[in-house]
Amino acid sequence: MDLASAIRSNERLKRLFWQGKFGLETERLRVDSKGCLAHSPHPAGLGSKSEHPFITTDFSESQLELISPPMDSLESARGFIQTLLNVVQSELPEGEQLWPQSMPCALPDEEQIPLARFDGDASGRTEYREYLSRIYGRSRQTISGSHFNFSFLPEFFELLSRETGLAEAEVKEQLYLKMVRNLMRDRWLLVGLLGRSPLAHESLHLKELVSGKLIPVCCKHGVSIRCSAIGYRNPESLPADYSSVQNYLDGLNALVSAGKLLNPNELYLPVRMKTASDGKTISHIELRIMDIDPEDPTGMPLDALRLLHLGVLFAALKDENDAFEWEQQIEADHLQNQIACWGFSEDATAFCEAQPNPGSSLRLQASELFDDIERRVFGAFPVAPAPYRQSFESYRSTLEDWNNSPVNKLKQGIETQGFIPYHLQQAGSHALELASESFKFHAFTDLELSTQLLLKAAVRKGIQFEILDRKRNFIRLNRGAKQELVIQATKTSLDRYSTILAMENKKVTKQILREHGIATPAGRDFNSPEEARSTWPLFSGHAIVVKPMNTNFGIGISILKSNTDRVLFDSAIEAAFREDQQILIENYISGREFRYFLIEDQVVAILHRVPANITGDGRLSIRALVERKNLDPLRGKGYVTPLERIALNAAEAQHLKSQGLNFDSIPAEGETVYLRENSNISTGGDSIDFSDRIHPSYARVASAAANALGVKITGLDMIIQDIDQPANADNHSVIEMNFNPAIHIHCHPFQGENRRLDERILSALGFI
């Protein structure tokens, strides 16, 4: 059975065919506010560029290379790059931006382009860059692009091996080789559709570089200078042997021996097969034909990534008529040059070589390829995910109105605004867009916000990670030999199991705190309503709180500030027992509640929560003010953002009514109106950083409490009567200690600065 038929032979294989590991890489120049190449060093906040697994420099010190690990989906691979871009941006010096175009920004003189600087053990990398400068020129090396890495899952080859009767290694090599050959043959189509570098800045001196006539043609109809003969290429086309992995590697080595390349990596093939650590088996395929799309914040729209994936899958299914030897390789190179320089244009006059206009011929060939993809991929795999079909159709329709194709519109945009202004404007708007969701890790939006932030900090600091169980926010961080398991961002190896269980148990926590002289609400616990009710003589006339032993979201809690009505007392007990088999009656402590976040006995952040509210301007109604406040990207719905939108529902209407207001009331300028009584973030409350605003004696109480329990990471809730007065025996009370406190509320509060708890946890774990 041939491979394409085998893949279609059972449902499991058909399903696995659409799965895989996806990795993305992208290069970006750093530019100053004028669009000139930045001369500052690689940002220090991004750690060591020679060891950082995700963020390093490419050829130039001002050329970043961002790398995603292999991900389970295109979306998450792109999300990873998106977050890397945001991380890099947040570390850029004031005024710098990331250049959103494959063709370089305004470059200085050739020798002024800084090479990436590596010290110590990595200094060999700088030497290699000096070699590249001599061979290719520095400016050409600053041309940037994005790479797409793909592999099928192990189970796919396991099953394919069963179906074909071939060994797994054999089937893998055969399939990947076929895919590489087919991708080399048909890559011109992808270049034609994904080319986004039709123009270059004058400082590149392209004419001088090639001293030829191709330039004006390219400028008029081309789609990708980067993928053209004058782009990022080896000085001459070099042959490769695609008959087996061994032959391919032997061929590469022969080129090195012959002095054509310094090392195998220097062969800038548009499609590369990459080998595993054994150096012999193919681990994945790399496509290097995607330009940076200036109109997308990541430079790589999902449509483009899906097209590349479709191309990869099609290459696995398509029949071959030749062995893709030197002659066919030359032909494929030629086709890439043609499409890069003319796109699918029909303008005959544009063509200045002595051959017929290739535009219509290429368009015809493209159309045939689209039909073939449709038949082989979508036809045979009805399980194809729907978005692929949409992306596919959108590219197919591009051909029919080529003048209005994205690349032609881009060209118009650039020509209208000018090369530098156009791209600077794009860079600015991308930066804003990326920053507005900087509380997220785009590859992992299914994780809790706290875990997203911790992972993001890890990525920033160059710490490797693995997600062991997504549903449970269970990750492993590692750098070198050091490994740490972290669950829900704050469950770590720093804490002892028994400490956690002590904190989880309110009764035990309270007892231990009291033994250490820390103020907690006095009270007692009860196992039966009769027993609790019989304490009326003890509690009557005292301000008390009646609550279930284990409570969430305040359910079952009653505050009796005077407690003079026995009926109310009894019904408060009843309400608490409805929630739990054990209840507490505690003295009521008045004051405001603050969340102290402690790491290793140190208070690292203090937060206060305020009920959902708006502040009037004397003009807008409460409804309009809520809607305006809800526009903040920090506010969302369903715990995917650090704050929740304020609702305009019955509870809010009721609370307004109790103040003689409704949604249409217009508060005076500066007047604050509360829409809820409770201060939970989940009902639209605001989080306000108080880290620097409370008398330091309370932080000492919090530290003593953490010490008493021996806990390393905790979120301690304290009631404080007056934050300006020092703590004494009667003016504060530790209400609760939480063993899994959220960190995102302290990193992205409604008011106040980011307290960087993500990095502080990494530091406590010994990574920073």
Add this chain to the structure above:
Amino acid sequence: MDLASAIRSNERLKRLFWQGKFGLETERLRVDSKGCLAHSPHPAGLGSKSEHPFITTDFSESQLELISPPMDSLESARGFIQTLLNVVQSELPEGEQLWPQSMPCALPDEEQIPLARFDGDASGRTEYREYLSRIYGRSRQTISGSHFNFSFLPEFFELLSRETGLAEAEVKEQLYLKMVRNLMRDRWLLVGLLGRSPLAHESLHLKELVSGKLIPVCCKHGVSIRCSAIGYRNPESLPADYSSVQNYLDGLNALVSAGKLLNPNELYLPVRMKTASDGKTISHIELRIMDIDPEDPTGMPLDALRLLHLGVLFAALKDENDAFEWEQQIEADHLQNQIACWGFSEDATAFCEAQPNPGSSLRLQASELFDDIERRVFGAFPVAPAPYRQSFESYRSTLEDWNNSPVNKLKQGIETQGFIPYHLQQAGSHALELASESFKFHAFTDLELSTQLLLKAAVRKGIQFEILDRKRNFIRLNRGAKQELVIQATKTSLDRYSTILAMENKKVTKQILREHGIATPAGRDFNSPEEARSTWPLFSGHAIVVKPMNTNFGIGISILKSNTDRVLFDSAIEAAFREDQQILIENYISGREFRYFLIEDQVVAILHRVPANITGDGRLSIRALVERKNLDPLRGKGYVTPLERIALNAAEAQHLKSQGLNFDSIPAEGETVYLRENSNISTGGDSIDFSDRIHPSYARVASAAANALGVKITGLDMIIQDIDQPANADNHSVIEMNFNPAIHIHCHPFQGENRRLDERILSALGFI
């Protein structure tokens, strides 16, 4: 308002009146198999007698003193003593027993009675014993008894203070002083009813001791030699001042200054007030009038303890007509002597003093006291617990048939069998009864068995403890400055929180084990039934297990040993998804399952579980064999014993039927018949210790697994194909690691020895 009325003034106080802290102490001589005082040293397994908080020696090296901490109920205080007795017994040298009588066993010559030996800092204690020997004689100091300690709860005094308007300290002193005075006055009744030392062994030479005529009378009608004038007493009656605590203490000190006593403790009052650590306020009241009851395994029947408690409560309520000064004190002492020597006997001839027979007069007074107790205690407190009423009535009825009173029956028993044989027989039967439930801690039978065992080991080793949350089996152990929180016996500070969460997560555990080259069942997890069903091509023809990700008691698990039927495969997936949102399909590994218990990487016990079974004798039916097997005290119902009784229900009938058997079948001699397929202990399975029976290579696998996760305490389940063959890649598999493994199954297995995991955990925690 007077105190008695105040106590009755509200429901809360009435309820609190019945509560309190109860502490018990008891002394026991160690005897050899002939009933002679043992000459062996205090058992080494009981730790340091000078530091042990619960088990020490009294006057003689062969006289143990067992002490319970203050407990919440009489039952648990007595249960504590019961467990202490069991602990001591398990450490006694072969042949030794505990003497169950207040009057001593066969004693050697006076100077041969060994004094308790204390070394080092505690050597002063030995010197004190030498002083006591000179004053009282050694044999008299070996007379043993039990002490009853009582205090009301703090809340009782808090509320009483509110009701009376007096300060709390004031109300407390007034009430306790009144109670002590009343108890001193009426103690003769308690001595009369609880006296159980009517006879003494000849080796005590009582005649010589007192050179008097009282002896024959006592032997005929007396109830308590110990509480009589010739018992354990100061050489002369000494006055005490009960008008205030200060006066009382001053009086004691005056006696010491006058050389009447070496220290205040030497005043052997039958009722003592004990002061708190401040030396000024009364902490509790101590009653020293209870003899050891030879017929009760603890020497202190619950009835007796309830009578003492009733006496204490009555003393709080009864009015006083005098100030209980020296004259009244002499009178009360006289009454105690009378009742000790004559009991309630009406035999006039027995009386050999020149005064009317006191028997009937005392009986009349007793009857009036009973009526008064009934009125003041039961009448005014309808909330009185029911058992008190029963105990009360049982003692009251004793008076009506005094010849058949318990003490008179005891006397007959002793006279019939002889003093030594009678008590040796009682000692033997008590030892058996105590040992049969040695898997329990009688004071804490509401806790899990594992926690009971850990506490028992702590008590054996003299480690203090506190139960912080009974419902959650949350305890704190401490010795000196060292403290450890322990939850459910195996959740400790030894383990890191992240390690526990890794173990709790099957997916993560498996991944980490595999990374370390440890055999686990290969497989994969699925989030949707469609995805799982689509793997048919992958798993068909392989032996597999389909199971929910999180499973208990085997629910939702299917084993498909050939997996050739797609319908079965699909329905196994469906069954697993009914239990969880995530399922696993794993390769099936054949073999027997063993539980490896590891502490700090070391295998400390290995257990195998076998389904409920009986072994035939060729005579009895399966039903009869099950009933016989169920007699084992290790078997109970509802997890209160290490094993569960085998049921004779539908499931068992069905399983027998599948073998062509029923409950009336008679298995051949030596034939083993299984009544269940599953091996759970909860359905009557047997636990069999295999610690020394498995090839050691598997223990190395288990240690490596514990190391891989970094876990300190774990119960690891491993499938092993052949326990005699060394481990290789294919003959075993680690199935699961449990972070809260039970220890009792390894301490009290059906077959095999006690692996003492309780002590090993204490040792890992650094206490031993």
